[in-house]
Amino acid sequence: MVLSAISTPLLGIVDTAVVGHMDSPVYLGAVAIGATIFTTLFMSLNFLRMGTTGIAAQAFGADENNAIREALGQATLTALVLAGLILITQSWLLDVALKLLSPGDEVAALSREYFHIRVWSAPFWLVNFVFVGWLLGMQNARGPLVILITINSVNILLDIWFVVGLNLGVTGVALGSVIAEVVGAIVAAVYVRQELRQRAGDWSGVKLLAPGRYRRLFDVNANLFIRTVALMLVFGFMTAQGARLGDAVLAANAILLNLQYLLSYALDGVAHAAEALVGKAYGARTRAGLLLAVRRTLQWSIGFAACFTFAYLVAGDLLIGLMTGLPSVGEVAAAYLPWLVLSPLISVWSFLYDGVYVGVTRSREMMLVMVGSAIGLFLPAWWLFQELGNHAIWLGFTLFMAGRGIGMHWWFKRMLSDGSLPAIQHGGETV
Numbered sequence: 001m002v003l004s005a006i007s008t009p010l011l012g013i014v015d016t017a018v019v020g021h022m023d024s025p026v027y028l029g030a031v032a033i034g035a036t037i038f039t040t041l042f043m044s045l046n047f048l049r050m051g052t053t054g055i056a057a058q059a060f061g062a063d064e065n066n067a068i069r070e071a072l073g074q075a076t077l078t079a080l081v082l083a084g085l086i087l088i089t090q091s092w093l094l095d096v097a098l099k100l101l102s103p104g105d106e107v108a109a110l111s112r113e114y115f116h117i118r119v120w121s122a123p124f125w126l127v128n129f130v131f132v133g134w135l136l137g138m139q140n141a142r143g144p145l146v147i148l149i150t151i152n153s154v155n156i157l158l159d160i161w162f163v164v165g166l167n168l169g170v171t172g173v174a175l176g177s178v179i180a181e182v183v184g185a186i187v188a189a190v191y192v193r194q195e196l197r198q199r200a201g202d203w204s205g206v207k208l209l210a211p212g213r214y215r216r217l218f219d220v221n222a223n224l225f226i227r228t229v230a231l232m233l234v235f236g237f238m239t240a241q242g243a244r245l246g247d248a249v250l251a252a253n254a255i256l257l258n259l260q261y262l263l264s265y266a267l268d269g270v271a272h273a274a275e276a277l278v279g280k281a282y283g284a285r286t287r288a289g290l291l292l293a294v295r296r297t298l299q300w301s302i303g304f305a306a307c308f309t310f311a312y313l314v315a316g317d318l319l320i321g322l323m324t325g326l327p328s329v330g331e332v333a334a335a336y337l338p339w340l341v342l343s344p345l346i347s348v349w350s351f352l353y354d355g356v357y358v359g360v361t362r363s364r365e366m367m368l369v370m371v372g373s374a375i376g377l378f379l380p381a382w383w384l385f386q387e388l389g390n391h392a393i394w395l396g397f398t399l400f401m402a403g404r405g406i407g408m409h410w411w412f413k414r415m416l417s418d419g420s421l422p423a424i425q426h427g428g429e430t431v
Contacts, residue, residue, distance in 0.1 A: 002269030002304070018163040018173070028324065029103060029247050030110030030170050032254035036239045037097045037111070038118055040232035041086065042125050047224030048079050049133035051217060053275045054361040056137025061283025065201035072134045072192070074217050079126035086122045101240045104247065110170050117174035124181035131188035135195060136276050143191035151184035223363035227370040234374050234400060238393050241382070249390055252332035255323045259340050263308050267348055270301045271355030278359025298352050305348035312341045339394040346398060349405025353412060365411050373403035
């Protein structure tokens with residue numbers, strides 16, 4: 001899961017590198033703006049993956065094959081409806097996003113060019129969310145590995161060909177993303193079909209068009225949606241404030257955020273494993289298995305976080321140099337690199353507990369902690385210290401990540417001690 005997860009931010013790093021070595025920072029700024037729009041848009045719908053994983057894993061643990069099919073079918077139909085809405089409202093979405101992010105005129109024009117191509121990846125991107133989440137719930141990590149590496153490898157190769165070889169600029173970056181998502185959806189469908197063949201049952205007992213059957217999916221996913229929107233608004237706010245500080249700061253923050261994404265996706269790989277293992281134990285009503293899954297995945301998460309801190313401390317300047325050849329941008333990014341060195345050991349707790357909460361489908365608590373950290377820590381810290389410029393943005397982000405981890409740890413301990421989690425069988429007794 002770590003290998004499959006880090007392929008996504010590696011794509012972002014390649015995107016940054018191929019345009020970061022062009023002759024002006026506006027190209028990097030345009031890709032940063034475009035990527036922020038789609039990251040906010042698509043990742044706000046990441047509940048399609050997270051919610052599907054938790055529900056499917058619990059159905060797997062309970063050995064309920066019709067529920068397994070229902071989780072897949074309901075989420076897929078929901079993804080296609082949402083993709084249709086995105087395509088219908090694309091012009092309005094772009095106008096609102098550019099107004100909020102406030103890039104310069106040249107950057108905005110290139111961002112529009114990027115958006116109007118990349119938006120056609122929406123149906124495939126969202127269906128891939130569902131397929132990857134469902135396969136994780138089936139305890140199948142090989143399928144998501146192949147799917148995500150396929151998507152991102154194809155995208156990277158097309159980026160290099162379109163941008164470096166054919167000189168298509170931001171158009172090439174966007175076109176590569178669309179083609180890669182289509183290829184990924186085809187590969188994902190093959191894995192889903194294979195998994196279904198191994199599960200006895202058929203679709204006759206699955207009522208995909210009965211609105212009442214969607215209640216659990218929407219109860220879980222509504223909170224995940226709000227939670228993810230809050231997270232994406234934090235990243236969008238960081239990009240917008242960076243844009244107001246100038247093209248060099250905007251480009252430098254894009255580089256640093258790619259390093260943060262690399263960290264977060266790698267640690268999310270362990271969190272995805274926690275989703276599957278915790279969900280399976282929860283569905284099987286095995287308390288000992290649930291606690292063991294939490295303990296082991298936490299140990300692995302801390303180990304990976306320490307490795308990232310060491311890597312950014314030792315090779316951070318080298319990584320920045322690989323992503324841009326513009327001295328002005330590189331110098332600005334290096335000035336704020338210490339925040340990235342600190343980030344892994346602070347961020348690790350929230351990433352791991354995201355996986356645990358998804359596994360037990362406690363999305364309401366996830367949402368409350370996320371929103372509370374954004375409103376209660378990130379925004380006040382930025383406001384109080386905004387005279388520090390870009391340092392205020394990164395200070396607010398660091399406190400935001402710390403608040404998420406502390407809040408989710410406290411709430412999980414509370415759920416274990418006060419009995420708010422349903423009774424789970426252990427050693428033949430209800431505990």
